Amino acid sequence: MKATSLKAFFITLIFILSFGGLSIYISKRSKSNAEKKNVAEKLQMVKKVRDQIDSVTLDTKTEDYTMEQIIKLLDDYEKHQKIGKKLKNTDIKEFELKLDLIFPKSYITFLEHFGNGGSVYNNKILSIEKPIFLSKYLKTTDRKIEDEDGFKINTNSILCLTSEDSKDGIWCWLTEDESNKNGEWPIAYFNNKEKKLYYGVDNFNQWLDLLLTHKSEISTVISNDSTSVE
Structure with a gap:
C-alpha cells in the first residue's frame, strides 16, 4: 500500500512538473510570437512611410527632411509611448483656423505622417x-515674459510644444517671431523655476534632430550654467 502511494505521488509530481514546464514554454512562445508580430508591424510602418516619400510630391526640402526624420523615429518606435493618431490635412486646417495660425510645414508633415502628440524619447x-499657450499654462495675469536677452514676449503668442519636463521646463513655439522667413517657428525653452524664456533652436527640424541625436529628454542636454542648448 505504501509502495503504491509513493508511486502515485511520484507520478503526480512528474505530471505537475511537466505541466508547469509546458506552461512556461507556451508562455515564452506566445511572448516571442508577440514580439515578432510587433517587429513586423513596425517594419511595415517604416516601409509605408518610405513608400510615401517616393510617391508623394513634396513642396519643399523642409518637408522632405522631416519625412527622413520620421523614418528614423519609426526605427525606434518601441521607445515612444502613446503616440496620437495621424491627422488629415483637413483636420490640421481646422485647428489652424481655430487658433488663427498657420503651422510650419515641418510640423504639418509630422502630424500627417507620424502622429499628433505623445512621448517621443520621453519628451x-x-x-x-x-x-x-504659455499664458494659460502659467495661470498668471502677467501677459509678457522675458527672454534671456531681456526682451519681453507676449505669452499669448507662445504655444507650448511639450508639457513640463523633469527639470520644470517647457519647449514652446514662438509663433510671432519673424526671424525665420520660411514659415518655420523658432522653439524656445521656458524655465518654469526662473520664469524666463531661453533660446532653443531655429525650427522644428532642429528640435527633432536633438531628439534623434540624444534619444532622451532634451532637458538633459541643456547646460546647467546657461540654460541654453548645447
Whole structure:
C-alpha cells in the first residue's frame, strides 16, 4: 500500500512538473510570437512611410527632411509611448483656423505622417487638439515674459510644444517671431523655476534632430550654467 502511494505521488509530481514546464514554454512562445508580430508591424510602418516619400510630391526640402526624420523615429518606435493618431490635412486646417495660425510645414508633415502628440524619447509632445499657450499654462495675469536677452514676449503668442519636463521646463513655439522667413517657428525653452524664456533652436527640424541625436529628454542636454542648448 505504501509502495503504491509513493508511486502515485511520484507520478503526480512528474505530471505537475511537466505541466508547469509546458506552461512556461507556451508562455515564452506566445511572448516571442508577440514580439515578432510587433517587429513586423513596425517594419511595415517604416516601409509605408518610405513608400510615401517616393510617391508623394513634396513642396519643399523642409518637408522632405522631416519625412527622413520620421523614418528614423519609426526605427525606434518601441521607445515612444502613446503616440496620437495621424491627422488629415483637413483636420490640421481646422485647428489652424481655430487658433488663427498657420503651422510650419515641418510640423504639418509630422502630424500627417507620424502622429499628433505623445512621448517621443520621453519628451511629452502636446496634442494640437488641446493647444496650450504659455499664458494659460502659467495661470498668471502677467501677459509678457522675458527672454534671456531681456526682451519681453507676449505669452499669448507662445504655444507650448511639450508639457513640463523633469527639470520644470517647457519647449514652446514662438509663433510671432519673424526671424525665420520660411514659415518655420523658432522653439524656445521656458524655465518654469526662473520664469524666463531661453533660446532653443531655429525650427522644428532642429528640435527633432536633438531628439534623434540624444534619444532622451532634451532637458538633459541643456547646460546647467546657461540654460541654453548645447
